[in-house]
Amino acid sequence: MSAQVSLMEMLDARERRVQHQQMLLQQYHKPLICFTMNICGPVKDSPLIRRGFERGRQLLQQQFFRAKLTPLHGDVSREATGCEAFYVLDADPLFIKTFTTDIEDATPLGRLFDMDVLCPDGRKVEREELHLPGRRCLICGGPAKVCSSRRIHMVAELQAKTTAILTEARDHQDTADAARQAVRALLYEVTTTPKPGLVDRRNSGSHRDMDVFTFMDSAAALYPYFEACARAGRATAEQPAPETFAALRPLGCQAEGEMLDATGGVNTHKGAVFSVGITCAALGRLDRECWADPARVLTEVSAMTAGLTDRDFANVTAENASTVGQRLYVQYGITGVRGQVEAGLPAVLKVGLPALEAGRAMGYDFDRAGGGALLAILANSTDTNIIARSSRERQLVLTGELKTLLAKTPYPDKAALAALDDRFIAENLSPGGSADLLALTYLLYFFKTEETVHE
Structure with a gap:
């Protein structure tokens, strides 16, 4: 049975993730990809979620090959609070954001990927800079930010949809x-x-x-x-x-x-x-x-x-x-x-x-x-x-x-x-x-x- 995590545990994990990002940016002074899974509910890690995460890593690696990029640094953590991967690349941040958004938008599984791209100064590259619309809702296809902020969909509904996406992709x-x-x-x-x-x-x-x-x-x-x-x-x-x-x-x-x-x-x-x-x-x-x-x-x-x-x-x-x-x-x-x-x-x-x-x-x-x-x-x-x-x-x-x-x-x-x-x-x-x-x-x-x- 996959373990449930508390809000406090998630906040602690987020703080550790931010600290790790800052450490890598200060060390390399190069753009950084931070890849996590967008999973609704208290269960953030399971064999099925990990399969989706590893598929995301595989897709990133394929794009590295395609762009002839060798990460200056890469590390992965798999915790009850979720899987995380970090890649430091010597490339233009907008170019990196282009292929990460391509991955996110290509398949239903990509909707569960959060592939943030950070500039050397720590600024997050937004989709709008590439003239792309925001992420879409898993359930209704509307703007995800609107559905999330208004809590339009029940957690159980989002969890069921997430499981269906992960299972089909696997x-x-x-x-x-x-x-x-x-x-x-x-x-x-x-x-x-x-x-x-x-x-x-x-x-x-x-x-x-x-x-x-x-x-x-x-x-x-x-x-x-x-x-x-x-x-x-x-x-x-x-x-x-x-x-x-x-x-x-x-x-x-x-x-x-x-x-x-x-x-x-x-x-x-x-x-x-x-x-x-x-x-x-x-x-x-x-x-x-x-x-x-x-x-x-x-x-x-x-x-x-x-x-x-x-x-x-x-x-x-x-x-x-x-x-x-x-x-x-x-x-x-x-x-x-x-x-x-x-x-x-x-x-x-x-x-x-x-x-x-x-x-x-x-x-x-x-x-x-x-x-x-x-x-x-x-x-x-x-x-x-x-x-x-x-x-x-x-x-x-x-x-x-x-x-x-x-x-x-x-x-x-x-x-x-x-x-x-x-x-x-x-x-x-x-x-x-x-x-x-x-x-x-x-x-x-x-x-x-x-x-x-x-x-």
């Missing part, structure tokens, strides 16, 4: 970030080079109907789908996990059509539509702080898909098996991607991700670290694409060969990977299932290692 950012990183993962997978038998920057692998640009077209087309999956996860987060999975089926069918439309009928990412879509939905079901924990994310994937293999293969027999996956299940008990997601993607969590992390820690680029991760996945799981293009016996021999190679050289260099690529192409082998698992490896790696405003 969910929008989370679903967009999940989709953005999912597409990024697909692009990293296809551009990791060389990859044995797969499309990459070197060639089209064992494929004649697609190239790296086909994959890029496909990845771009899937962004709305991944966002919709994350949104579905968020919308069903309070329901049993299998309910989220059930909500994905119509989305996946539509996404497959979008993919095929973008590629002229070429199947580039059918497997990723399934596995990456489920993972995006799992992210949507979880609080953002869980996203950096791959095991937690994949536990959610497992919960969502519990019983999937038995349901899908319940009535499959040797006589009616019509797909490669069904035939392999009947003949060898191979569960393919269904078994992987139901088990929480162990080939990613226990093989691909550790290999990628270790390779990056050794200083290898994504080509070499990703190549090592791909081979590790291929050597320690059953890629049904390999079997479909050859045989179960050839797949087993191949995994044995790869294990021997990786025992000597966990991260083969470009020449060794290219030689493997040539061998795979000569045999018409393409480990497409392992490629999807590599994309998932990248996705979880991004959230685990990337420093975000939410950490």
Whole structure:
């Protein structure tokens, strides 16, 4: 439960803030941004309020990048009385005020930002100096000063509106970030080079109907789908996990059509539509702080898909098996991607991700670290694409060969990977299932290692 603060505590915090501003102005003699949240009521700090505050800091940082500004000083405090951030900049105060007001006016969340700009002499730059109108009321859209001074709106009404704004902004950012990183993962997978038998920057692998640009077209087309999956996860987060999975089926069918439309009928990412879509939905079901924990994310994937293999293969027999996956299940008990997601993607969590992390820690680029991760996945799981293009016996021999190679050289260099690529192409082998698992490896790696405003 978020703590309530008294009027006296707020007055003390305001006095400390003014003193800190004066200290920074006297020390640097440069303009200063003081960023706080405009939160009505006695609760000034909560996880949701902090998310809004961190989004404001992110937006400020983006404008610093855009203006090629490096703060001379920056500090942040997070107290029960509210979050505060201070930035000293060597720039014209009116220029600074221009981009802070742009942030404040761009979205509903911006209405909750107070980004004061102080001149070196301590004078506050007003919006009117930029010929801008005053802030608008959260509820009615009228002049905020008028509504505030006359107490036109009840505190409870303002609090409810504030919570709605913060919640919508959080969910929008989370679903967009999940989709953005999912597409990024697909692009990293296809551009990791060389990859044995797969499309990459070197060639089209064992494929004649697609190239790296086909994959890029496909990845771009899937962004709305991944966002919709994350949104579905968020919308069903309070329901049993299998309910989220059930909500994905119509989305996946539509996404497959979008993919095929973008590629002229070429199947580039059918497997990723399934596995990456489920993972995006799992992210949507979880609080953002869980996203950096791959095991937690994949536990959610497992919960969502519990019983999937038995349901899908319940009535499959040797006589009616019509797909490669069904035939392999009947003949060898191979569960393919269904078994992987139901088990929480162990080939990613226990093989691909550790290999990628270790390779990056050794200083290898994504080509070499990703190549090592791909081979590790291929050597320690059953890629049904390999079997479909050859045989179960050839797949087993191949995994044995790869294990021997990786025992000597966990991260083969470009020449060794290219030689493997040539061998795979000569045999018409393409480990497409392992490629999807590599994309998932990248996705979880991004959230685990990337420093975000939410950490």
